[in-house]
């Protein structure tokens with residue numbers, strides 16, 4: 001029999017209440033925004049609280065970090081001013097000359113950071129085909145590889161990587177595993193539970209969910225020297241998330257569960273509708289049973305596949321671009337994870353040097369009515385071919 005008294009609260013409950021925040025002095029159920037850049041010391045000249053200067057830490061950003069740590073099952077979370085600055089801190093914290101394994105297809109900005117470190121000789125980067133564990137195993141250098149980077153499902157193909165299997169490969173070689181699961185936030189995938197050493201999310205996307213903040217989150221289940229080195233980069237470079245943005249993020253995260261449930265439902269309806277469509281070559285969505293990574297995705301997300309999918313149009317590249325241009329509801333904009341649906345011709349946005357199908361349109365599905373979105377895509381496809 002379930003002991004109801006000892007049953008832990010569901011993440012949905014903890015999120016909705018921002019960890020049951022109540023302001024001691026006033027009883028306010030919404031946390032204040034602590035904007036102060038500096039903190040006065042007490043009469044004994046010691047800091048009154050652990051705060052000295054906002055660049056180091058502040059209570060609003062820490063509250064947002066606590067919510068994400070709770071959701072991730074993490075010992076600690078750090079928030080950065082963007083996903084890119086969070087990723088940058090991880091790369092920066094590695095020893096000069098460290099070897100890093102990264103997917104051949106991944107978020108273009110992080111890949112650009114890696115290439116930059118390679119060009120300057122700071123890091124050695126080897127790429128493996130995303131999701132291919134045999135290739136990862138073959139490319140890893142036991143005792144030399146410091147970090148294995150996994151992005152799952154990866155941008156913009158939505159190839160799925162088995163995080164637990166990747167963690168075994170990394171750990172057997174003495175490397176650490178970082179998992180970028182931005183497309184399936186921690187209410188879908190808890191990367192640390194699956195064996196990742198660092199869980200990375202662009203909180204700009206699903207965690208915030210309203211396209212009005214840029215933020216990046218790193219979480220770990222074990223703190224120590226490596227975590228301290230990452231925190232040090234944030235402090236020295238001044239890339240902590242601003243308290244105002246942290247407050248918006250806290251507000252956004254309260255509805256994370258509802259949003260992602262609806263986005264998943266909508267994405268699945270759209271993927272099912274367009275699978276086998278006469279104007280499309282393919283629909284890429286891990287929630288479709290025909291997707292090669294469906295089984296692993298099901299295991300890693302519990303069926304909350306998220307709202308990201310891509311379609312590959314028939315015809316030439318211009319037909320794909322014209323489809324994005326002809327949409328009336330989908331915004332022709334980059335980014336993802338917001339409540340409004342977005343469409344983008346990925347090749348135009350990621351620029352030259354990235355391995356992306358010229359006819360690929362990336363869709364970030366929002367919380368609108370699914371049939372309205374289907375109708376919009378139908379008319380756009382017909383218009384583009386027309």
Ligand SMILES: *Cc1c(COP(=O)(O)O)cnc(C)c1O
Nearest residue numbers: 082083084107155182202204215
């Ligand atoms: C957006 C994104 C990033 C970068 O995050 P920003 O918040 O835009 O700096 C990294 N990885 C993935 C998968 C992303 O979608």
